[in-house]
Amino acid sequence: MAVTRKVRRFSGGVYDLGLHVVWCPKYRRPVVGGQVASRLEELIRAKVDERGREIVGLEVMPDHVRLFVKHDPKPSASYVANQSKNFTSRVLREEFPHLRSKLPPLWLSSYFAASVGVVSAETVQRNIDTQWERPWKKGDGS
Known part of the structure; x- marks a missing residue:
């Protein structure tokens, strides 16, 4: 699935930020299945909607989300x-x-998070490295 760029505006600028987050039950026990998995997905969708965010992808597995x-x-x-x-x-x-009886805290305290974008790290680095090579920058004194 291709992710399309959807630039949003706020008072300080424009943005297009994506975040990939993964978290697991305590001891990575496979306790998230059946009705628990369905309810978990509903709860995540409700919290994301409440905050005005957009879910691009969501996968609830028995031992991680x-x-x-x-x-x-x-x-x-x-x-x-x-x-x-x-x-x-x-x-x-x-x-x-x-x-409650199986896992006093449901989730591990840790998680994985990575920013996700439509522009690769290589593209950003190339743009930084070649900024002085652009025609409008040569000899304009700025």
Whole structure:
């Protein structure tokens, strides 16, 4: 699936930010299946929608969750990840008591997060390295 560029505006500029986040249940136990998995997906979608973000991809597996979300520039990656983890842990453990007995904290405290964009790191580096080679920069004194 190709991700299209959708530039958004805010008072300080424009942005197109994507974030890939992965997190796991404590001890990477395969406890997220069936009704728990369905409810987890509903909760993640609700939290993302509530915050005005956009889910590009979401995969709930028995032993981990992968979320690809477009977000605004103000929250950090840790804030975006921890919002989903904290909210879903609280609700799932209330609704599914067996999760409380198996896993006192539902999720590991750690997570993986990586920025995702439509411009590759190589393209950015090439643009930086060749900025003085552009015709409008030569000899204009700026």
